[in-house]
Amino acid sequence: MQVVVAKRLLQANDQIAEMNRKRFDAAWVAAINLLGSPGAGKTSLIEALVPELAAKMRLAVVEGDLATTRDADRVAQLGLPTVQINTSGACHLDAGMVASALDSLTLDGLDLLIIENVGNLVCPSSYRLGEHFRTVVLSVPEGDDKVAKYPTMFQRVDSLVINKLDLLPHVRFDLERVRADVKVVAPTVASFALSAATGEGIAEYTAWLEQRCEQIREGKG
């Protein structure tokens, strides 16, 4: 009984995700689902990307949070169209929440929509939002054991950003151990190591992001 209901919920989510995807494709917008633990630096990554990307493409952001508009306030200060989703305590975004957010956003003319999910290394990976691709942010102080301990998340993304590289001298964190775990757990995932705070390594991830957007738009052409 419980399993049947769970399946129904997921099916409904997938149907709405498919509708979101059609809206993105009709407007020629690439959409990314940005995932990671609380405090991994998802909003900081957006703040670091915008100066690199804003000259080349038109961006908008959907911010998912349990409470407060703090992340959305930070992003709005960058001058980007921003919609806040308050999940009222829910531990992940779902496709229906994103569909509602899209009603408040003009997709035409955009190139990339960044959807920042709720801080959570487990639940959000199970909910498709209609995005074209996913990046998970893992920060150095979280520890180098997280890929092995939370494998599902890493298996369901296209790329991994290892953030807060500037803290490497101050904590025990073996980059090679993480890369070795990724090779075993999620061998097709593209890995990047950077510091959103200092800007180190941002260019490589930005280049990957631009290339993915290009591929998505070509696929629609």
Place this chain on the structure above:
Amino acid sequence: MQVVVAKRLLQANDQIAEMNRKRFDAAWVAAINLLGSPGAGKTSLIEALVPELAAKMRLAVVEGDLATTRDADRVAQLGLPTVQINTSGACHLDAGMVASALDSLTLDGLDLLIIENVGNLVCPSSYRLGEHFRTVVLSVPEGDDKVAKYPTMFQRVDSLVINKLDLLPHVRFDLERVRADVKVVAPTVASFALSAATGEGIAEYTAWLEQRCEQIREGKG
């Protein structure tokens, strides 16, 4: 329909939690549910507490993880009875999982059972395990906005441990801002700031833990 099922699931969980509690009380064992984001330092906190506590009380640990036995391996090295719960991808422990773990553990003779939950700042707060009290671990590099952004978790615990105080010089983190948010969001929660890595501040939290265990055992007497 969905809401009805969710309520039934929670009721079943609460019933099993009540049974777990009776088993703890019958054996005169205090039980703590240790919560926090992935990488907040829950296992490191246990490693820091054991040298302080092991001389005064008999401890055992239940470790909850999605995958691997890495945390349980670390705790077992401390010489404590340890049971690993593999949640098979579930984002929180529930009372039934803990009940199964208790079957592999001798409660008689123990003073304190530490149950380390899955790394997640949202879902585990909704599931009672039968514990007498709860501590949430928040680490400095996660950022000083987490109490406001994830209020439910902080409202459902007895104490807050702000961990990784040794990283304060390297990140933006305003301790007073966190304490001010706690006063608003969860005014009855006891706050501690410490570094499990250096041992700074461990004594204050240990004293609180001992006092809570004492109170619980007196309440049963």
